[in-house]
Amino acid sequence: MREAHKTEATEDYVELIDDLICVNGEARLVDVASRMGVTQPTASKTLARLQRDGYISSEPYRSIFLTPMGKSLADESRLKHEIVFEFLQTIGVSKEAAKRDSEGMEHHVSDETLKAFKKLIRQYKS
Amino acid sequence: MREAHKTEATEDYVELIDDLICVNGEARLVDVASRMGVTQPTASKTLARLQRDGYISSEPYRSIFLTPMGKSLADESRLKHEIVFEFLQTIGVSKEAAKRDSEGMEHHVSDETLKAFKKLIRQYKS
DNA sequence: GTATAAACTAAGCCTTGGCTAAATTGTAAA
DNA sequence: TTTACAATTTAGCCAAGGCTTAGTTTATAC
Numbered sequence: 001m002r003e004a005h006k007t008e009a010t011e012d013y014v015e016l017i018d019d020l021i022c023v024n025g026e027a028r029l030v031d032v033a034s035r036m037g038v039t040q041p042t043a044s045k046t047l048a049r050l051q052r053d054g055y056i057s058s059e060p061y062r063s064i065f066l067t068p069m070g071k072s073l074a075d076e077s078r079l080k081h082e083i084v085f086e087f088l089q090t091i092g093v094s095k096e097a098a099k100r101d102s103e104g105m106e107h108h109v110s111d112e113t114l115k116a117f118k119k120l121i122r123q124y125k126s
Numbered sequence: 127m128r129e130a131h132k133t134e135a136t137e138d139y140v141e142l143i144d145d146l147i148c149v150n151g152e153a154r155l156v157d158v159a160s161r162m163g164v165t166q167p168t169a170s171k172t173l174a175r176l177q178r179d180g181y182i183s184s185e186p187y188r189s190i191f192l193t194p195m196g197k198s199l200a201d202e203s204r205l206k207h208e209i210v211f212e213f214l215q216t217i218g219v220s221k222e223a224a225k226r227d228s229e230g231m232e233h234h235v236s237d238e239t240l241k242a243f244k245k246l247i248r249q250y251k252s
Numbered sequence: 253g254t255a256t257a258a259a260c261t262a263a264g265c266c267t268t269g270g271c272t273a274a275a276t277t278g279t280a281a282a
Numbered sequence: 283t284t285t286a287c288a289a290t291t292t293a294g295c296c297a298a299g300g301c302t303t304a305g306t307t308t309a310t311a312c
Contacts, residue, residue: 002163004230005131009299030259042300044261049298061260061307088239091246097238104130104234112223113214120217135269156289168270170291175268187277187290 008107011077012036013046014055017064018074026063080114081106087117090124134233137203138162139172140181143190144200152189206240207232213243216250 016035020027033043047064050056055070066074084106088098109117142161146153159169173190176182181196192200210232214224235243 006298028259029261038299039301040260041262041302046299088242091242093239093242097236101234101236101239105231108227108230108234110223110227113219113227116214116217116219132268154289155291164269165271166290167272167292172269 004107009046010050010053010055011073011107012103013050014066014070014074015077015081017056017066018071018078021066027065028063032064077106080109083114083117083121084109087121090121130233135172136176136179136181137199137233138229139176140192140196140200141203141207143182143192144197144204147192153191154189158190203232206235209240209243209247210235213247216247 013032013036016032017027020031020035024031029040029043029047032047033040036043038046047056047058050070051058054067055073056064057067058064081102085098085102088102089095093101139158139162142158143153146157146161150157155166155169155173158173159166162169164172173182173184176196177184180193181199182190183193184190207228211224211228214228215221219227
């Protein structure tokens with residue numbers, strides 16, 4: 001797989017787990033699976049890989065926690081995601097399309113592009 | 127894999143094959159592999175799938191052709207790619223970063239977002 | 253306190269997209 | 283024309299990410 005692809009799933013998962021913890025107080029497999037649109041066994045296998053790679057920690061049958069590494073990746077990802085989402089709306093894309101597109105695009109925008117996005121958001125605001 | 131992902135490799139390959147045919151007069155496995163940054167057996171396997179799915183045609187040991195379906199996918203993809211590439215440069219992203227980012231982003235922009243990009247390009251031009 | 257339902261894990265299979273090593277075919281030069 | 287090299291294919295391996303079916307564990311409700 002090409003570079004960006006390798007981390008895409010990881011970023012999506014840690015971002016989601018972080019979100020679930022914020023909203024629900026904890027992240028359960030069943031919710032991760034349903035929000036990712038995959039079956040529980042599939043989510044379970046991916047989470048095992050994330051744990052193996054040091055992004056999350058959890059005991060069998062218990063809820064999921066982010067490691068410091070996982071948390072910082074989640075924060076980075078969400079920031080990118082939010083900027084792209086806001087940018088698209090700023091240039092006139094509907095909320096729904098902006099939501100869909102930003103989810104895919106966030107993994108491909110470089111810091112340079114992100115900076116250009118932020119600048120334009122600022123310009124439009126003034 | 128999530129929706130966009132499934133067609134990403136296909137789009138990249140047909141776009142590249144189309145390009146090779148334009149520039150070199152024909153598309154050979156060896157060039158496809160080197161431009162995609164994978165080994166020849168890997169490219170060969172992917173091309174077999176593309177042929178199975180009706181995007182390309184070729185005889186053993188011969189060069190590769192796009193089917194009408196492959197050609198129209200290539201045209202669509204390149205158009206998207208070019209718009210994203212031009213858009214990023216228009217908002218101040220360097221050519222190099224625009225090239226890298228547009229390659230990943232092209233698979234995730236909806237028609238609505240593409241329209242917004244085109245509009246902004248026009249605005250900046252005037 | 254036990255039965256039942258929900259959550260999770262285990263096992264096994266599939267496809268895609270990587271790789272290496274080895275065999276085959278095509279082509280060009282001696 | 284033969285030989286050697288380049289291009290391609292074949293075979294076999296691996297990891298990720300998807301599925302289903304079946305078995306465990308946990309939690310809930312009675």
